[in-house]
Amino acid sequence: MDYKDYYKILEVDKKASKEQIKKQYKKLARKYHPDVNPGNKEAEEKFKAINEAHEVLSDDEKRQKYDTLGADWQRYQQTGGRTGGFDWSQYAQQGGNAGGGFYSFQEEGEGGDFSDFFSSIFGERRSGNRRSSMRAKGQDFSAELTVFMEEAYHGVKKTFTINDKNLRINVKPGVEDGQVIRLKGNGGPGRNGSEPGDLYITLRVPPDPRFTRQGNDIHLEVQVPVYRAALGGDILVDTLGGQLKLKIKPETKNGTLLRLKGKGFPVYNQPGQFGDLFVKVVLQLPEGLSEKEKELFKQLAQLRND
Incomplete structure (x- = not known):
């Protein structure tokens, strides 16, 4: 032997x-x-x-x-x-x-x-x-499922077919790219009365052109007119959770990073907990100036000795 x-x-x-x-x-x-x-x-x-x-x-x-x-x-x-x-x-x-x-x-x-x-x-x-044949757990199956960032934020129910079997999965808010969800008993049949295998689903969350996710925090850039940045005021910001009113302080500089606590991504399996939202201010220069607007800018430059 x-x-x-x-x-x-x-x-x-x-x-x-x-x-x-x-x-x-x-x-x-x-x-x-x-x-x-x-x-x-x-x-x-x-x-x-x-x-x-x-x-x-x-x-x-x-x-x-x-x-x-x-x-x-x-x-x-x-x-x-x-x-x-x-x-x-x-x-x-x-x-x-x-x-x-x-x-x-x-x-x-x-x-x-x-x-x-x-x-x-x-x-x-x-x-x-x-x-004699031995008992053996059934074959484990694996699959991938695409979940867009907004779906990952709010949670979503997905229906898909694998091995001619229709399955419905509840994707909870806060899932990440590469996260694996196990569906117990949805794999291959067990041998000689043993339990069936499981289905392992790898979630794929593709990037969103508007938002960048880092853990449970969300980063985005927002265009702010130069005069609003200079004088201050409110602007509306589109986020995954809906529109937010953002207060811009007078003389806000280009590249300023504003943090909105608790306005980021929901924490997976922890209801009511969220990351933060970080908004980067990008100054927006006016285009197509009228003659009057050009004159006003010239006056401002003279006042500033520029």
């Missing part, structure tokens, strides 16, 4: 975290999935090996047992596979069942047969010469 290097099969370091193992497993499972490689026996065997490696390395108890065995395997081989001089009983399982669901891309009839190496360590029920 050959030793199986599960770390090598999953192409991860022996110190890899559970999250790294999960991520690498998903990557390889997609690559070698039978649906992607129809009729490819080599890919099918690779897919089974990947599932087996993940079953062990994603489970803390199995992984610890496997790592301990790895240190003793050479001594076991030196016995010629005989138990003499090697306490195999601490590893071998008589009968039993590896059982339990696990995060998996496998579907009915795929990847369910584990190797003799696995069975000898962790156990698996057999019926005659045929292994």
